[in-house]
Amino acid sequence: MDDTAPEWARGIGRIAVLTGAGISTDSGIPDYRGPDGVWTRAPEDVDVFRYANFVADPAVRARFWRRYLHHPAWRAEPNPGHRALAALECSGIALRILTQNIDGLHQRAGSTARKVLELHGSMHEVVCLGCSARTPTARILDRVAAGEADPSCPDCGGILKLGVVLFGQYLDADTIGQAEKIAKASQLLLAVGTSLQVEPVASLCRVAVEAGAHLVIVNRDPTPYDRLATEVIREPIGTALPRITAMLAA
Structure with a gap:
């Protein structure tokens, strides 16, 4: 040394x-709380990442999926x-x-x-809140890009959520x-x-x-x-x- x-x-x-x-x-x-962070630039977007809102409102889920469709992380190295x-x-x-x-x-x-x-968690997989099935996120985003605003589980019809911890989740x-x-x-x-x-x-x-x-x-x-x-x-x-x-x- x-x-x-x-x-x-x-x-x-x-x-x-x-x-x-x-x-x-x-x-x-982008980070979340820095001068040019996600929550700094658009504090109202925090509501989209609240678990209770996500589960309760299809419109919130649609906003969430639109946000991740073109997220810079997909192109990041x-x-x-x-x-x-x-x-x-x-x-x-x-x-x-x-x-x-x-x-x-x-x-x-x-x-x-x-x-x-x-x-x-990881943004590279999606979990069904109904049957717990896990799916690669790319497959779900392909459905969003094709016009499904709020894609549901193909197995049980349940709500799909990105495999990450949202606000309000333990x-x-x-x-x-x-x-x-x-x-x-x-x-x-x-x-x-x-x-x-x-x-x-x-x-x-x-x-x-x-x-x-x-x-x-x-x-x-x-x-x-x-x-x-x-x-x-x-x-x-x-x-x-x-x-x-x-x-x-x-």
Whole structure:
């Protein structure tokens, strides 16, 4: 290890990385709460992502599907931040990614799928709220593009929902439980591109620190957990993460 590396980067063998929307903005996917974020530009769109509204109103579902039909994530490619984490895994360090993102870019960058825990689900599959059947999202969006405003389940006629956690839904208990175990076992938790305003995911930072891990936050804006961090880095993620991962792999 380079003697110039900070203490938190030395002798680290187990790393958990908590990623949020900020890691994907360099791929052309807007974040949610930033100056040009989805909710900042169109706060009324939050209502479309509320579970109760989605289930109750076909018009809301139609707006939702129209929004995802041309979502920039379908055209996005992994960026240097995603690739840096995949390279760190290849270095032999025990690395797990806990992501709030639904875009699948970590896996496309080369991170092993079983080592990426998608806390909020995936936009690449759709689930039926009636029979629980799962379908690739592309098939449903083809139906939307062909004129079905609110496509229903072909098996039972039930409501179809993107396989992600909407506002008002609880996170899967097994998933968050697994995330807590990973945070507790880590020597270093990197929180990258997340506002750390959404619980219970944000509290993974506290779980890691209380178990003895270093917490390093890489984010443009202040977060509620900055005071717990060993270091807070405001450098752009696309340059900070490759630098940090190279240090850790040395």
